Amino acid sequence: MAKPASRSAKRGGSSIFTGVLIGLIVGAVLAVAVAVWVTGSIPFKNDGEAVRRTPAPAAPATPEPAPSFDFYKVLPGGAPDELPSAEPAAVRPIYYLQAGAxxxxxxxxxxxxxxxxxxxxxxxxTSDVADKGVFHRVRVGPFDAPADAERTxxxxxENDISATLVKELPTQQETP
Known part of the structure; x- marks a missing residue:
């Protein structure tokens, strides 16, 4: 006949709890030891030295006034008379090579x-040409100078593809 299982085999759970508790205690002791070694001071020693190291609370200072900005002084040039003119700048053309339509x-x-x-x-x-229908233009560019377009x-x-130089003036946008 089989013997009933002993009670000691059923109490294995308490050894896990004991191991975790011992591990936490050893970890805490090691953490304190490393902190003491790194900082060179004992944090639990209360001889008044720690109190002397902390700075005294500063007296409440009066807040500084907020800076005052003048719009025309912030701009480069300084005075309202020297503001940039509203005249349109010279428009530079943009060059394209049209390889086909x-x-x-x-x-x-x-x-x-x-x-x-x-x-x-x-x-x-793609553009709609009046009286001719829709055309699909193949363009290379844009180029800033005609010399750049000529190299292309x-x-x-050299590869038997003819291209026509097209010069466009960008549209001026109205400034508010």
């Missing part, structure tokens, strides 16, 4: 792909 959008995509294989980035602009035009000419 097609009514069929697939033709425009094909030319854009050919240019991409050459390492030239192009865009397709020479690369396109």
């Amino acid at each position: 097609f009514q069929n959008p697939a033709d425009a995509d094909n030319l854009k792909a050919q240019l991409a294989l050459l390492g030239v980035e192009a865009v397709i602009q 035009r020479a690369l396109l000419a």
Whole structure:
């Protein structure tokens, strides 16, 4: 006949609690020891030294007045007479190379792909031309100077792609 299980095997849970408690105590002692070693002072010693190290509370200071800003003094130039004029600046033209204009959008995509294989980035602009219908322009650019556009035009000419230089003046926006 089998013997009933002993009670000592059932009380294994208390040994886990004891181990956790011992671990917490050892950890706390080690943390205090490291803190004492790093700071070089004993935090639990009360000889009045810790009280002398803390600075005395400062007397309440009067708040400084808020700075006063004058709008015209903040601006560069200083005076209202020297404000920038409202005259429009000289408009610089923007240059593009137009490699083609097609009514069929697939033709425009094909030319854009050919240019991409050459390492030239192009865009397709769709516009409605009066009495002619919708055209898809393949343009390269923008360029700031005609000399920059001419270098790209020479690369396109080497690959049998003709391009026309297009000069556009940017539209002036009305300032409030």
